[in-house]
Amino acid sequence: MAKSRxxxxxxxxxxxxxxxxxxxxxxxxxxxxxxxxxxxxxxxxQFWNVVSSPRVVASYKLSFGASLLAAAINAVFGMLxxxxxxxxxxxxxxxxxxxxxxxxxxxxxxxGIALTALYAPNGWLGQYLEPLGIKxxxxxxxxxxxxxFIGLPFVVRTVQPxxxxxxxxxxxxxxxxxxxxxxxxxxxxxxxxLPALLTGFALAFARAVGEYGSVIFIAxxxxxxxxxxxxxxITRLEQYDYNGATxxxxxxxxxxxxxxxxxxxxxxxxxxxxxxxx
Amino acid sequence: MKxxxxxxxxxxxxxxxxxxxxYAQKRVEILNVSYDxxxxxxxxxxxxxxxxxxxxxxxxxxxxxxxxxAGKQARSVIxxxxxxxxxxxxxxxxxAIGEKTGKIAPDWQSQLANNSSPYTSTIVFLVRKxxxxxxxxxxxxxKPGVSVITPNPKTSGGARWNYLAxxxxxxxxxxxxxxxxxxxxxxYKNVPVLDSGARGSTNTFVQRGIGDVFLSWENExxxxxxxxxxxxxxxxxxxxxxxxxxxxxxxxxxxxxxGTVDVSKAYLDFLYTAEGQSLAAKHYYRPTYPNLVxxxxxxxxxxxxxxxxxxxxxxxxxxQKAHFSDGGFFDKIYQR
Numbered sequence: 001m002a003k004s005r006x007x008x009x010x011x012x013x014x015x016x017x018x019x020x021x022x023x024x025x026x027x028x029x030x031x032x033x034x035x036x037x038x039x040x041x042x043x044x045x046q047f048w049n050v051v052s053s054p055r056v057v058a059s060y061k062l063s064f065g066a067s068l069l070a071a072a073i074n075a076v077f078g079m080l081x082x083x084x085x086x087x088x089x090x091x092x093x094x095x096x097x098x099x100x101x102x103x104x105x106x107x108x109x110x111x112g113i114a115l116t117a118l119y120a121p122n123g124w125l126g127q128y129l130e131p132l133g134i135k136x137x138x139x140x141x142x143x144x145x146x147x148x149f150i151g152l153p154f155v156v157r158t159v160q161p162x163x164x165x166x167x168x169x170x171x172x173x174x175x176x177x178x179x180x181x182x183x184x185x186x187x188x189x190x191x192x193x194l195p196a197l198l199t200g201f202a203l204a205f206a207r208a209v210g211e212y213g214s215v216i217f218i219a220x221x222x223x224x225x226x227x228x229x230x231x232x233x234i235t236r237l238e239q240y241d242y243n244g245a246t247x248x249x250x251x252x253x254x255x256x257x258x259x260x261x262x263x264x265x266x267x268x269x270x271x272x273x274x275x276x277x278x
Numbered sequence: 279m280k281x282x283x284x285x286x287x288x289x290x291x292x293x294x295x296x297x298x299x300x301y302a303q304k305r306v307e308i309l310n311v312s313y314d315x316x317x318x319x320x321x322x323x324x325x326x327x328x329x330x331x332x333x334x335x336x337x338x339x340x341x342x343x344x345x346x347x348a349g350k351q352a353r354s355v356i357x358x359x360x361x362x363x364x365x366x367x368x369x370x371x372x373x374a375i376g377e378k379t380g381k382i383a384p385d386w387q388s389q390l391a392n393n394s395s396p397y398t399s400t401i402v403f404l405v406r407k408x409x410x411x412x413x414x415x416x417x418x419x420x421k422p423g424v425s426v427i428t429p430n431p432k433t434s435g436g437a438r439w440n441y442l443a444x445x446x447x448x449x450x451x452x453x454x455x456x457x458x459x460x461x462x463x464x465x466y467k468n469v470p471v472l473d474s475g476a477r478g479s480t481n482t483f484v485q486r487g488i489g490d491v492f493l494s495w496e497n498e499x500x501x502x503x504x505x506x507x508x509x510x511x512x513x514x515x516x517x518x519x520x521x522x523x524x525x526x527x528x529x530x531x532x533x534x535x536x537g538t539v540d541v542s543k544a545y546l547d548f549l550y551t552a553e554g555q556s557l558a559a560k561h562y563y564r565p566t567y568p569n570l571v572x573x574x575x576x577x578x579x580x581x582x583x584x585x586x587x588x589x590x591x592x593x594x595x596x597x598q599k600a601h602f603s604d605g606g607f608f609d610k611i612y613q614r
Binding site: 050053054055113116117120121122123137138216217220221222223224231234235237238239240241244 | 349350352353356374378430432433434435469470471472473474478481485486487488598602603604609611612613
């Protein structure tokens, strides 16, 4: 910052900084502050009682656990998808490329109902899974399926442009220097993709933690088993317990923030290590 | 420049305060905030009342409707939605509006007949055609192997009636609160999915084909049977059930400020007239004054022995506190 103050190629630094802060304040910080202020009406004991009750704790485990797992699954398979879309040409590629964005555009409730219809015991897929003892809809596994669905575009869309910029000459050079396919991937391609992959992972995770609409239809919502944290917030609101609702929201916010900060830190570290600037 | 802005602002405010006052002579608008299943009923009722109001007063009335889950609707009003009247699923939600905003007097429920409930309903069982599990009464719901569908009473107002109906039955039959607690715990052990709202549960039972019996408001059960075909579902009436009283009231604080008290009151009174009562019966709600209604519309309603929430639980406030608040009986079901 000090550097830009003394000399900047671009004019209007003060203006754009001011704009950024005002905009961020209005859109993000003020609503967040309201959540914290509302929570502050509780005493420390009340706050602790709300956020550490067994049902709520069970919901943290499901929400954060399933979100992390879903983001990890998306990181792996999203990268494969991006790879296929960038490196190969096949009929219908444009259509598949457009389909990737569908989970962005689809109203989440529609996604939830569609997935439930598919995986319910009488659904297209559910009728074959149920006899095998695999229960997807109305079980924690259903939550994971929904979260994987809504998180997919994030990884594909962040990795895709990096892959497009990645010149095949790099891989050819690696091959001509004697690297086998695995080494080429692991030492040449993967480190370049890693920062984008982490961004995609973080975005998919953040989206999954806050997801309500699609999960609520497929989860079954059995206390202690398949309740997600956002549902616990809604439950509080239905009891007109605004403070309790914001207390749980605060825990989610802080937890998500810490995790995202850690992921960002990791991303910066890998970017430095591979010699790319952010 | 500053002066100019001040002046303009002053003129605009003055104009805004004068125009509606004179305008209101000819035109008036009210907002009815209601819950989900009443949509069709009010859609049919409103034009009739609008016509009658025009004939009586010469005013052109517009009625706006808002529908959604009862709890969410009540919160909208608490957060500032300018409802003139609220017609919700349970008194507890209207109590909450009064308590949080002061816009409704604490004794609101005594201001209109029958606890301010122009129409009532009860909780019945919807089962699959032929009733394969032979379900006849509440006791059949706690048998092993019977799967029961009902929404989560923590998030659905309608589901609280279901829960309380079961509790009331057991407490009466087995004689103590401890036995009732056991009964209800056993019942919820048979619930595989707790949807967040009544419509979600209907979906689970009807579309997903999950469950043997669906605890439902009678009006919703009729709707399901008539819409989806009598060849798929049957209604079973238990020996005893709860009298579900969805109450209505004027949000006095809002109506006074908007100058709509008279029309709002007349609107709610209209629900108790022969026309209002007949329409309620047509939409499968039990009319409060059945004598005003064509007996043909009533023949669908089977005779049910009901108890009220005041008799069995001492009112909504107490029922809510004992059963559905955090640490209440419902929480205990899942915490052992």
